[in-house]
Amino acid sequence: MEFFKYTKTFNFMGKSKAAMVLSIVLVLASFALLMTKGLNYGVDFAGGTIVQVKYDTPAPIDDMREKLKSNKLFDGASITEFGAVDEVVIRMKSTTGSVTVDIGDITRAALKGTGNFEIRRVDIVGPKVGSELKEKGIMSLILAIIGILIYVAFRFEWRFAVASIVALIHDVSIALGAITLVGLDVNLDVLAALLTILGYSLNDTIIVFDRIRESVTNSKKTDLTDIINESVTRTLARTTLTSLTTFFVVFTLFMFGGEIIHSFAFTLLVGVVVGTYSSIFVASPILLLFGFDVKGYHVKLSNKVKREVEKQRMRDQFESGVM
Numbered sequence: 001m002e003f004f005k006y007t008k009t010f011n012f013m014g015k016s017k018a019a020m021v022l023s024i025v026l027v028l029a030s031f032a033l034l035m036t037k038g039l040n041y042g043v044d045f046a047g048g049t050i051v052q053v054k055y056d057t058p059a060p061i062d063d064m065r066e067k068l069k070s071n072k073l074f075d076g077a078s079i080t081e082f083g084a085v086d087e088v089v090i091r092m093k094s095t096t097g098s099v100t101v102d103i104g105d106i107t108r109a110a111l112k113g114t115g116n117f118e119i120r121r122v123d124i125v126g127p128k129v130g131s132e133l134k135e136k137g138i139m140s141l142i143l144a145i146i147g148i149l150i151y152v153a154f155r156f157e158w159r160f161a162v163a164s165i166v167a168l169i170h171d172v173s174i175a176l177g178a179i180t181l182v183g184l185d186v187n188l189d190v191l192a193a194l195l196t197i198l199g200y201s202l203n204d205t206i207i208v209f210d211r212i213r214e215s216v217t218n219s220k221k222t223d224l225t226d227i228i229n230e231s232v233t234r235t236l237a238r239t240t241l242t243s244l245t246t247f248f249v250v251f252t253l254f255m256f257g258g259e260i261i262h263s264f265a266f267t268l269l270v271g272v273v274v275g276t277y278s279s280i281f282v283a284s285p286i287l288l289l290f291g292f293d294v295k296g297y298h299v300k301l302s303n304k305v306k307r308e309v310e311k312q313r314m315r316d317q318f319e320s321g322v323m
Helices: 011-037 060-069 101-108 128-155 159-180 187-216 224-234 236-256 259-281 283-289 294-320
Strands: 048-055 078-081 086-094 117-125
Touching: 011 159, 011 224, 011 283, 048 101, 060 078, 060 086, 086 101, 101 117, 128 159, 128 187, 128 259, 159 187, 159 259, 159 283, 187 224, 187 236, 187 259, 187 283, 224 236, 224 283, 259 283
Parallel strands: none
Antiparallel strands: 048 086, 048 117, 078 086
């Protein structure tokens, strides 16, 4: 299926300056949110306890708060609805500190008299484990970016590698800004979504870069702006189909997947939109900014071919006994 037939080249780079201004504003706004409001670390990273409670009728949240005040374990606990009025989540920064104590039984006793309910889930993460998870999560993001830098630099050229890394940092920064803006808990699900964004955005960027490299190699044009416009136009149908199908699937998860997957789906929604945008309006213009030399690249390819021919000639002479 082809939405865009290759009959006209769109001037994407003509809009690159406005797009870069927009990107800079969004990234700076994200950094401002991260420094002022900060990330809201969930139990996975901050440590604590989560208890999910389901009632037969709408949960009496005010009555629950009054009942929980009688136990110091629940000091500072927050009670919020979890996808429906009859289901709530109790979040505490504290833990029982003992594996022999069942926090579910303690909660059940504390809420006695508030109605018919069942304890559906109890998650406990110690502060030390949460800190280790946070450190390893950050390290996984850093290692992923370093690995991508090495891979792209090896497959293409250092300018392509730097451009792709800038685009990835752009995508992750805006995604974190959106998470901070809406106040989502940053947990392992969000970390998984961020790593997925890295892979999705890189795949989009590599498709565009591969077409740019192909055009630079085979085209007689020497103007990089024209080559990028032509390459992005030729990948537009693929980009549109991939982005829309991914977006609709993730949007369905966001709308109907429930609270369990809400954070993951929201992060991916932002990532799909921003990742598609950055592969066209962030990664490609950076090649122009770094002054990628098309003529120099042609000379480099020509010299490489000459070296291969010379190696083959010497190999043939050696095999025939003529040196």
